[in-house]
Amino acid sequence: MNSPLKNLIESLIFVSQEPLTAERLRAVLEGVPAADIQAAADELIADYATDGRGIHIVRVGGGWLFSTKPAHDREVRRLLQIERKNRLSSAGLETLAAIAYRQPVTQSEVSAIRGVDSTGALKTLLEKKLIKIVGRKKAPGSPLVYRTSDAFLLYLGLNSLDELPSEEEIAKILEEEKAVDA
Amino acid sequence: MNSPLKNLIESLIFVSQEPLTAERLRAVLEGVPAADIQAAADELIADYATDGRGIHIVRVGGGWLFSTKPAHDREVRRLLQIERKNRLSSAGLETLAAIAYRQPVTQSEVSAIRGVDSTGALKTLLEKKLIKIVGRKKAPGSPLVYRTSDAFLLYLGLNSLDELPSEEEIAKILEEEKAVDA
């Protein structure tokens, strides 16, 4: 049987990014006797332990936290990998932006624009097929030249590079004096 | 009774940062028949709906996601130290509605519908990632074109744009408003 208190504690452990301590729980549930809280929490944890569910509550760092079970590790990692593939780090985003707006560019040009070495980010973008190598620059050391790929356009839903917002347009959106309207 | 497959799906929905689609689930559970996956997922969701638990699985943005129940809002906010409910301003919501129903649209089209310049509201919605730029319109000045994002669906708890209030529902609201008037 689920009591409202047990349900509430379940919600709170669920949204908590850090292990939820008994102390914090008591502070949030002001007015509820500490003994009741403890009893409901114990019961909840026992439910998850015996129910044979996919997730369980673990005790770490003096608090409670939801966690997946070790048995599901392989699939969980696979899912997160798929999800991660669809996302970019901020360094990746910045590098991609530099290439998109300044192409064709070399690694050292990208690094100069960003002010930091971008070799690693370029590698990631190549792996994600968002950029491609289109040749070498006629310059000392013949550096590789990069451009964004067709996948890049597809990913952003653009027909061509002309559809990228211009610097002026973005400046206008970002510098709009005060968002009177929002 | 919990099957291993159901448990596994529970784990996967639990760790997913975005709504977990059936398609992605099938990709992760390679080799498991799609019908089995669907049956286990359906059963899992039904369990959560009837068990009277603190958290439940919602169908949103084309996939499944765990969420707390509305009844626990006050305590969750207290735990996360968020004082007030954050709603969109009426100008922000109006702009969002105009985009949702008329997409793909340009800034000037949105402004024309509202009768007021909407640049500021668009900026806010972009920053909140509720809308996105999807290209340019083939028209004089090639203005940028906007659409609602996946985060928009999640924000309003919609499974897809088809679930936006229909013409009929809107007409009904108008009728009611006029009736109050008369």
Next chain:
Amino acid sequence: MPETAAETLPIEESPVPSPSAESPEGYQVRLEIFEGPLDLLLFLIRKKKIDIHDIPIAAITRDYLDYLDRKTEINLDREAEFLFIAALLIYIKSQMLLPRETDLAEHEDPRQGLVNRLLEYEKVKAACSLLREREDGQIVQWKRDFIPPLHGENELEPVELSLFDLAESFFLMMKRRSADDTRTIRGRDVSIEVKMKELVGLLQERHMIDFLEYFEAHASLEEALVSFFCILELVKSRVAVAVQDELFQTIRVWLRKDARRTGAHE
């Protein structure tokens, strides 16, 4: 960040609605100010129980202007837009007063454009009230957008890619860079001497330079600024003439006739 709705989408606080605005009477007793001109017009039309398809323009224009005079009920940041619709109303009124030989056909009704806009806006407003209900239902259901602990390592916090992020990222990067450029302007390799020669050469070749065009063709802010200094110098030493027809318009630069023959300025 434990919640999608309020954390990754930090939705701005809206003014706390007054009890009257939440009452079932809706707009009828609203105390809030009118966001825009269409909002005000719709309010007037409803208040007078007017058929939106047959608006008595003269009367509604008078009411509308009365509201503008009071100003307390309108959003003053939007005054120009309110005035624009006032002008439109007056224009429509004048159109309707023009003597016609035949009756106006339906599609010739000068009010039609405005009526269509009002009907569309009315729908958006109605949709808003439904979307607001959804929003209210959703913001009390908390989602989680962090990855719960796994067995082993945790990787970097990822960021989602959008076109806006991409463009914004680039713009901010450029802004950062131009800030760097202005600080180190003297140390760079674009010298005034070299630029001066280039400019004089260009003036001899073309006789006239559109400065804005020239400015825009330059990659860095630094180079553009050096060019600007050069032109000031050329004008000061009476080698060139610079003309700006109007404030904020481009500057056109000519070589003086005597300088054109003698070549480079020394």
